[in-house]
Amino acid sequence: MEVKLLGTGAADGVPAFFGNSRVSDYAFMHGGKDIRTRAAAVIDGHIKLDFGPDTYFQVVSHQTRPAEWSSIVFTHSHDDHLCEAELQYVLMPFTQEGYAPFTIYGNESVLGRIQARFPDWPFELVLTKSFETFEHLGYQITPVAAYHRLEEDCHNLIIEHEGRSFLYGTDTGYWREPTWEFMAGRQLHAVVLECTDGFLRTTYHGHMDAREVIETVNRLVSIGGLRTDGQVITTHHCHAGNATHDELEAFLKPHGIQVGFDGLSFEV
Numbered sequence: 270m271e272v273k274l275l276g277t278g279a280a281d282g283v284p285a286f287f288g289n290s291r292v293s294d295y296a297f298m299h300g301g302k303d304i305r306t307r308a309a310a311v312i313d314g315h316i317k318l319d320f321g322p323d324t325y326f327q328v329v330s331h332q333t334r335p336a337e338w339s340s341i342v343f344t345h346s347h348d349d350h351l352c353e354a355e356l357q358y359v360l361m362p363f364t365q366e367g368y369a370p371f372t373i374y375g376n377e378s379v380l381g382r383i384q385a386r387f388p389d390w391p392f393e394l395v396l397t398k399s400f401e402t403f404e405h406l407g408y409q410i411t412p413v414a415a416y417h418r419l420e421e422d423c424h425n426l427i428i429e430h431e432g433r434s435f436l437y438g439t440d441t442g443y444w445r446e447p448t449w450e451f452m453a454g455r456q457l458h459a460v461v462l463e464c465t466d467g468f469l470r471t472t473y474h475g476h477m478d479a480r481e482v483i484e485t486v487n488r489l490v491s492i493g494g495l496r497t498d499g500q501v502i503t504t505h506h507c508h509a510g511n512a513t514h515d516e517l518e519a520f521l522k523p524h525g526i527q528v529g530f531d532g533l534s535f536e537v
């Protein structure tokens with residue numbers, strides 16, 4: 270599988286949309302890997318993961334073709350991952366299409382928002398639930414429960430295809446025990462994990478900082494969830510984590526963890 274990270278920023282991006290911070294200033298000055306649009310990815314050019322407010326910019330910057338998407342798979346309904354208003358451009362009069370060419374997979378909150386905005390529109394909507402695998406064009410996709418937004422079944426996603434497997438864990442928090450039990454022995458080839466809080470230690474449960482990422486990776490390997498030679502790449506970085514790309518790289522590289530950036534593509 271080819272995984273392309275289209276965006277690796279948290280809710281308000283890096284530099285922060287309106288906020289001020291050292292990392293935001295650095296990103297404005299230096300650009301490059303420190304510019305992070307809202308987190309999203311695409312698998313093999315056609316399985317789109319999340320559809321946030323930066324999608325159009327990501328399409329033109331990183332050359333993914335929406336006309337070729339077979340699906341959009343949502344992790345959860347936070348605004349940095351779901352911008353349903355932009356779905357209107359897939360149908361007439363903006364295209365010649367009378368229906369959307371992709372299937373939309375999402376939890377109750379995601380589908381509820383899309384249905385509220387577009388009642389009776391010809392979207393193919395499929396409800397997803399944590400720990401229930403579904404198949405899409407030969408890919409096995411399994412949402413697993415994140416520990417993120419308690420009033421919603423937020424997903425991380427295990428994607429398997431032709432004997433290869435990886436986990437997309439944006440907005441995950443440090444998992445609760447049922448998810449750890451589910452991950453045991455999975456022998457994933459790669460994981461993408463959020464590193465929202467960077468060097469900032471907080472008491473908020475819904476996101477991870479760099480130390481928690483290391484802890485998660487070590488525990489995953491110890492229970493056989495991730496192969497010892499598995500790739501680990503970060504995403505969903507917040508400017509408030511007070512870590513530039515290079516600083517975070519210096520911290521995580523000794524642990525075998527690669528810091529993700531917008532446009533990074535890798536083979537699983």
Ligand SMILES: [Zn+2]
Pocket residue numbers: 279280308347349350440505
């Ligand atoms: Zn998010």
Ligand SMILES: [Zn+2]
Pocket residue numbers: 345347417440
């Ligand atoms: Zn979120």
